[in-house]
Amino acid sequence: MRIVFEKRQSISRKAQVLVPVVSLLLSLVLGAILLALSKANPWETYVAMAKGAFGSWRNFSETLVKAIPLMLTGLGISIAFRMQFWNIGAEGQLVWGGVAAAGVALFWADRIPAGLLLPASLLAGIIAGGLWAGIPATLKAWIGVDETLTTLMLNYVAILYAEHLYYGPWRDPHGYGFPGTAQLPPAAWLPRLGNTRAHLGLLFAIIAAALLWFIFKRTRWGFELTIIGENKTAARYLGIDIGRNIVLALLLSGALSGLAGACEVTGVSHRLQQGLAIGYGYTAIIVAWMAQLDPIAILFVSILMAALMVGGDQVQMMMGLPAAVGLVLQGLILFPLLAGSLFTEYKLKIIRGREKATTGGQV
Amino acid sequence: MNDTQETPVPILEMRGITKRFPGVLANDHVDLELYPGEVLALLGENGAGKSTLMNILVGLYRPDEGEIYVRGRRVEIHSPRDAAALGIGMVHQNFMLVPTMTVAENIILGLRDLPFVPDLAQVSQRIREISERYNLHVDPDAYIWQLSVGEQQRVEILKLIYRGAEILILDEPTAVLTPQEARELNKVIHMMTAEGKSAIFITHKMEEVMEFSDWVRVLRQGKLVAVKRTAETSPQELARLMVGREVLFRLERKPREPGDVVLELQDVHADDDKGLPALRGVSFTIREGEILGIAGVAGNGQRELAEVITGLRKVKAGHIFINGEEVTNKPPREIITHGVSHIPADRIGMGAVGNLPVADNLAMKGYRHEPLSSKLGILNPRRIIDFARRLIQTYRIATPTPQTRIKFLSGGNIQKAILAREINACKGLLVAVYPSRGLDVGATEAVRKRLLEQRDAGKAVLLISEDLEELLSVADRIAVLFEGQVMGIVKSDEADIELLGLMMAGIKDPAMLRM
Structure with missing residues (x-):
């Protein structure tokens, strides 16, 4: 008996759904082994994590707080990834969104009517994030600079510049030396859902997902972006301006990450401070892949990833385990996911039989 | 088959091969026999199951039913490596070569029993010996990207011989060759069969079957419909067997007076991808209701010509006009809005x-x-x-x-x-580059009919083709391109194949001076 991979005649829909689900289960199994090795009861840990993330409305709202930036950055990244533009700079775009939103709310509060302060802050975040992504996009479109390097490096620029601001010129003079800006005026606060910390950003994410779905399924522009992502030679032949579209798409991609940062600042922390750049932009890469770039799926996968983060915090508090458990699980999901993508194009075939010509391997 | 008694054991036998794909029966109990020193043509339209059958033979697919015997022994072929171990090798239509590596490196690429640091000088030496013996001239130290398509094909064949293949499968090998190169290939194959090697030749061109093969097996819709000795059949019979009906070989080209000028090129110069001059002063016009054919050996600027007209390549000097408006170096999008359509050589x-x-x-x-x-x-x-x-x-x-x-x-x-x-x-000009390359008889006929329809509807058609038969039957005028220059333009009704051949080899048409 031998096992052979055979190329499928068409992409399997079933595999497209099964692979992420099985990947999640596999990562839980792998995580359980790790937990057992560090002398923790895997089952109890998982139950505690689940309770921590979904156990009550309050806990779930905390999961949502973390899911919102993942949704927005994940959606942003998915636009770039569809064009095979490897934007791993969502983190920096998010940071710029936060910086711009905080800047407008703090320093222009007297120039902008109170009712417009929040929209102006959010808009500033959107523009800042978009422009930050526009830099590597323009470099790529004009002179073919590799975007993986530029987007990644620009993250450090953004993060360090933000640090410079809240450690230096923007630091709250009445903050007892605490690194961070003063609190934003309440007019710039994003409304929250009930008495939780979850905020209106959730609605923005849902609207953005619907909008992206529409753009890619129903508009001329989305069709052109899809063609560019699939086959650049064909796009050129069809008269599609590749450079211009890459820049436009990346402005939108960065804008969504910028909005994520603006929501974090105006909705959660109410000031620019340490803790804005905690890796949402990188986790969003896992989110986008796991959701196979589908905008609606990104919403749900974000909640799942956020649950792992919140659940990790919970087991730290309740069981004395490191919060990194959640992050470890996030990372572990990626491996079976990447390996599993094989099954969408290939199928396993088990051949029974004894006679063989030679000892040939498989291609 | 009545001659089994006179010949030795077949080197290859496939019995009752059946392969199903979702919704398609690609091979339906197909039998195949091949004897040492023989060339077998596998004839059939696209989708008749030729490639599936051969992919089974080289281990890319597994048959659902059926048996394979090599030298009388039952075998199971699970991978191309298994096939190679049995002496079976295939030259695919799309060559499997690494452009940035040399010929010698490509030939030993993937070999199992190589030393950690292969002795390339020795490899080159052996390649030279083989190419000497079979007249397959290629420089072992040249890079693949430097080679013409014909030369690349020789590398693929060398690779198989180097690895000791006894059964060579050639998938539509002449589709990329000039008539002269095809003749060379024929010689090479016959030199190999004279030594007892065998070849299977996948094709849908009747002339090639007649020229190359000893036996022909015709597939239609996955079934083996005929086994013929080549000497005892005719192209007409084969075409009928292949398509399942009578085929028209001649198309009706109605006389038509051309109208206004649609496309005009004035002394156009352009470079190829490597920055070398590919077009060197090309001028011609095409009018409404006219098909201008471009003949020439592949690689003489045909691709670049189509690309400058459609805006995909920069013009270095000269002018291009469409309906009297200058479109030189305009972006593709704008040229499309001028009503230009383009059937590119590279479909996929x-x-x-x-x-x-x-x-x-x-x-x-x-x-x-x-x-x-x-x-x-x-x-x-x-x-x-x-x-x-x-x-x-x-x-x-x-x-x-x-x-x-x-x-x-x-x-x-x-x-x-x-x-x-x-x-x-298409609203004015149709640029068609090798539109019938690799197509079967039925599809080729359909393509040519469509081109003529466009002409009759008053459109201008630029037809770049490597098939002189096609140009003579479809085009109104034929321009011959050689090293980026037009050697001459002749009316196809008055064209002399000998003269066209001379122009394709770089000799200017004396009549050019009159035009």
């Missing part, structure tokens, strides 16, 4: 987007306007599907549904889809 790489549905591929020119999209840029999926269904029906594109990804269609059907899209969008 340029003409189609493999992962997208047939319907989307058909809509790739029309999506910019009503009725497929609104003024606001919103697509209308229902109209796109209706549009696609109409083209699928009109152009007889064989696809399970409009939503099927186009890469799952056969090459001929992908070409029909591109043709459908481009002809549908």
Whole structure:
């Protein structure tokens, strides 16, 4: 008996759904082994994590707080990834969104009517994030600079510049030396859902997902972006301006990450401070892949990833385990996911039989 | 087969090979026999199951039923490595070579029992010996990207001989060759068969079957429909067997007075991808209701010519006019709006987007306007599907549904889809590059008919082809391109094949001075 991979005649829909689900289960199994090795009861840990993330409305709202930036950055990244533009700079775009939103709310509060302060802050975040992504996009479109390097490096620029601001010129003079800006005026606060910390950003994410779905399924522009992502030679032949579209798409991609940062600042922390750049932009890469770039799926996968983060915090508090458990699980999901993508194009075939010509391997 | 008694054991025998794909019976109990020193032609239309059968033989597919015997012994072939161990090798239509490596490196690439640091000088020496013996002249130290397509094919054949192949499978080998190169290949094959090697030759061209093979097996819709000794059959009989009906070899080209000038090139110069001059002062005109054929050996500037006209390549000097308006170095989008359609040579790489549905591929020119999209840029999926269904029906594109990804269609059907899209969008000039390359008789006939229809409808057609028969039957005038220059333009009704051949070899038409 031998096992052979055979190329499928068409992409399997079933595999497209099964692979992420099985990947999640596999990562839980792998995580359980790790937990057992560090002398923790895997089952109890998982139950505690689940309770921590979904156990009550309050806990779930905390999961949502973390899911919102993942949704927005994940959606942003998915636009770039569809064009095979490897934007791993969502983190920096998010940071710029936060910086711009905080800047407008703090320093222009007297120039902008109170009712417009929040929209102006959010808009500033959107523009800042978009422009930050526009830099590597323009470099790529004009002179073919590799975007993986530029987007990644620009993250450090953004993060360090933000640090410079809240450690230096923007630091709250009445903050007892605490690194961070003063609190934003309440007019710039994003409304929250009930008495939780979850905020209106959730609605923005849902609207953005619907909008992206529409753009890619129903508009001329989305069709052109899809063609560019699939086959650049064909796009050129069809008269599609590749450079211009890459820049436009990346402005939108960065804008969504910028909005994520603006929501974090105006909705959660109410000031620019340490803790804005905690890796949402990188986790969003896992989110986008796991959701196979589908905008609606990104919403749900974000909640799942956020649950792992919140659940990790919970087991730290309740069981004395490191919060990194959640992050470890996030990372572990990626491996079976990447390996599993094989099954969408290939199928396993088990051949029974004894006679063989030679000892040939498989291609 | 009545001559089994006189010949020794077949070197290869396939019995009752059956292979099913979802919805298709690709091979239906196909038998095949091959004897040492023999050339077998496997003839059939696209989708007849030739490639499937050969992919089974080299271990890329597994048969659902049937047995394979090599030198009388039952074998199971699980991979190309298994096949190579049995002395079976295949030259694929798309060459499997690494462009940035040398000939010698490519030939030893993937060999198992290589030392950690291979002795390339020794490898080159052996390659020289083999190429000397079979007249397969290639410099072992040249890089693949430096070689012409014909030379690359020689490398593929050398690779197989180097690895000790006894059974060579050639998948439409002449599709990329000039008539002269094809003749050379024929000689090489016969030198090898004289030494007891055997060859299987996949083709759908009758002339080649007649020229190359000893035996011919005809496949139609997955079934073996005939086994003939080549000497005892005729192209007409083979065509009938292959298509299942009588085939017209001649097309009706009605006399037609050409109208206004649609395309004009004035002393156009352009470089190829490597920055070397590819077009050196090309001038010609095409009028409404006229087909201008471009003849020439591949690599003499044909690709670049099509690309400068469609805006995909920069013109270094000279001018291009469409309907009297200068379009030199205008972006492709603008040239498309001038009513220019383009059937590119590279169908999969340029003409189609493999992962997208047939319907989307058909809509790739029309999506910019009503009725497929609104003024606001919103697509209308229902109209796109209706549009696609109409083209699928009109152009007889064989696809399970409009939503099927186009890469799952056969090459001929992908070409029909591109043709459908481009002809549908064409408003003045149609640039067709090797439109019938690799297509079967039925599909080729359809393509040529469509080109003539466009001409009769008053459009200007630039037809770049390597098939002189095609140019003579379809084009009104034929220009011969050699090293980026037009050697001469002749009326096809008055064309002399000898003269065309001379011009293709670089000798200027004395009559040029009169034109």
